[in-house]
Amino acid sequence: MLHAIAILLTCQLVGQVTVTALSLSLPGPVLGMALLVGLMLAVPKLYDVVRELSEGLLAHLSLLFVPAGVGVVAHLPLLGQNGPALLVALVVSTVGGLTVSVLVFSAVLRLVERGA
Amino acid sequence: MTPVSDIWVYLTDSPLWWLTATVLAYAVGDWAFRASGRKPFVNSVLIAMILLSALLVVTGTSYEIYFDGAQFVHFLLGPATVALAVPLYVNRHRILRTALPMLAALVAGSLTAMLLGLGVGWALGLRGEVLLSLAPKSATSPIAIGVAEAIGAIPSLTAALVILTGILGAVIVTPLYDALGVRDYRARGFATGSSASGIGTARAFQVDPVAGAFAGIAMGLNALFTAVATPLVVDWLF
Known part of the structure; x- marks a missing residue:
């Protein structure tokens, strides 16, 4: 679990920093995702480390959109006419x-x- | 003894209250989804949004206060996006075999959504920055917002349109594809992820793990495509 969290966050961080440093038009986490695929292809053992946490996060992916969704409702009047x-x-x-x-x-x- | 109103003030001032409320509202939405026999229009995100919005109105709470608590959930979107690497890795052979269909569907679907949004909006009288805000709405939020800034649209309006597109996509995709007679979960997942980004991808994972994997790669590819293609399309049209 600890290692899985560390790997996900590190990939995101590297993605974020790379995107900012090279001003790429790609979200940092998407680059982090590509990086993690690459790492698992190179070191297949990593898959066993991150599998459980990743599947847990993705099983409740919808939950993570709730705060942004509430923001949309709060700002609906701004759509106006x-x-x-x-x-x-x-x-x-x-x-x-x-x-x-x-x-x-x-x-x-x-x-x-x-x-x- | 502390009066109830003091406890209430303490609670609503602490991030814990709105964080807990967010998770509970979603749990209610998820329960309703299951109780309905997993009907697509009983969307757990939509239910949670409505419950929490009503609660904000009733308690007179601003979105900023709400987000102080909810940001901890919101933050997990980043690690969850990285976690999409796992289904991609598991399905890598399947995904590589469909490189050509993916590319064709990405270009055709994204351009259709972009041109239809701009065309219909224009026909209905939308102009300028409001009209342009429709162009990048099929991409995942961070990209859509960046593109909106680059083409002179309104980033916050685009952000709202991204979420609404995602919810609409998540609600209609199953009945739509059943009506079209498309059964292949690779096709269904990919089209959902490229048209309805994150919330569409979440829906795809609810339905089928292969659909989820294809939705995840589609979301990533569409982010890239939208970033490159939108400024070109807008330049060409206007």
């Missing part, structure tokens, strides 16, 4: 993005698997 137009644009674009993305993935997957 643009609210309805923003919400319609948001719904249409999200449904559109979800649909196109899943259909393109499925179509290309079929092509690739037929070719293989």
